Amino acid sequence: HARTAQSGEDEGPTVVAHRGASAYAPENTLAAVDKAAELGIRWVENDVQRTRDGELVVLHDDSLRRTTDVEEVFPDRSPWKVKDFTAAEIARLDAGSWFGSEYAGARVPTLKQYVERVEHNHQKLLLELKNPQLYPGIEQQTLKVLANEGWLDRRHVAGRLVVQSFSADSIRTVHEIKPAVKTGFLGTPPVSDLPEYAGFTDQINPSHGSLSVSYVSSVHAFTGPHGRPMEVFAWTVDDAATARRIAGYDVDGIITNKPDVVREAVGEE
Ligand code: G3P
Ligand code: CA
Numbered sequence: 246h247a248r249t250a251q252s253g254e255d256e257g258p259t260v261v262a263h264r265g266a267s268a269y270a271p272e273n274t275l276a277a278v279d280k281a282a283e284l285g286i287r288w289v290e291n292d293v294q295r296t297r298d299g300e301l302v303v304l305h306d307d308s309l310r311r312t313t314d315v316e317e318v319f320p321d322r323s324p325w326k327v328k329d330f331t332a333a334e335i336a337r338l339d340a341g342s343w344f345g346s347e348y349a350g351a352r353v354p355t356l357k358q359y360v361e362r363v364e365h366n367h368q369k370l371l372l373e374l375k376n377p378q379l380y381p382g383i384e385q386q387t388l389k390v391l392a393n394e395g396w397l398d399r400r401h402v403a404g405r406l407v408v409q410s411f412s413a414d415s416i417r418t419v420h421e422i423k424p425a426v427k428t429g430f431l432g433t434p435p436v437s438d439l440p441e442y443a444g445f446t447d448q449i450n451p452s453h454g455s456l457s458v459s460y461v462s463s464v465h466a467f468t469g470p471h472g473r474p475m476e477v478f479a480w481t482v483d484d485a486a487t488a489r490r491i492a493g494y495d496v497d498g499i500i501t502n503k504p505d506v507v508r509e510a511v512g513e514e
Contacts, residue, residue, distance in 0.1 A: 391426075
C-alpha cells in the first residue's frame, strides 16, 4: 500500500474527487464540491483560469461552450473562450443544466467562491493552473487569492493544499514565489529528469495509463522540496479494477470522477 505525506504509514491511497465528484454533479461547480463532501471525500481537484477582466474562475475547458449555456446567452461570441468574457458575463451562465435539470442554475464559481466552499466543507484542495500560458501572472494572482482566503497559513499549506499544472514553468514559479506551498507536475517526466523536478515539485501526477511499478518507485526515491519522498497521484481512474491495479503500484493518490467507487475499491485515505 501507498505511503502518505501525512503519516508515512501503510494505508490506501488518498482519493481525490476530480473536478469535484464530477460523475454525479456538474464538474467544477460548488455542487460537485458538496457532492464530494456528502460522500465523505476530503480532497477535491479543480481547474483555474482567468476572465477578460482578470477574475480567476473555475472551469476545465478554455471555452465555456461544453459546460454552460453560453451559446444561447451570447450567440455571437464564438468560440466562447473564457478569456474573452468578463466575470459578470460568466456569472450569468448556467453551468448545471447540461449535466442534469436538477442542477439548473449552477454557476461557474470564482476561485474565491470555490475556496470558501472547500473551507466551509473542511475539505482539501488540489488546484490546477489550467492553460497558464494563456494567463501571464496567474501563479502570483492565484497565490494572492489563496492568501486572502487564509489558505497560505501553516495549517493549510502543511496538509490541505497542492497546486498542480501540466506546465513545469508554472509550478516552478509557484514554488519560487511561495516555497511553502506544495506543488504537483501533471505528466510523466523521464526518470533522468526527476532530480531536476525534485527541486520544485512534491508530486509527479501522471495519467494512469503511463504508470508502472518501477516508475512509481523511481519517483519515491527522490526527496521533494519539503524533505519528503516525491509522491505520485494518478488520474483519472473511475473503475474498481483499474483502481486496485494502480493502488498496487504503490501510488499515493488516485484522482477520480467516482470517488466513492475508488474508495470502496482501495480503502480510505
Ligand atoms: O488532476 C489531473 C487531471 O485533472 C488532469 O487532466 O484534463 O482533467 O485537467 P484534466
Ligand atoms: Ca484538472
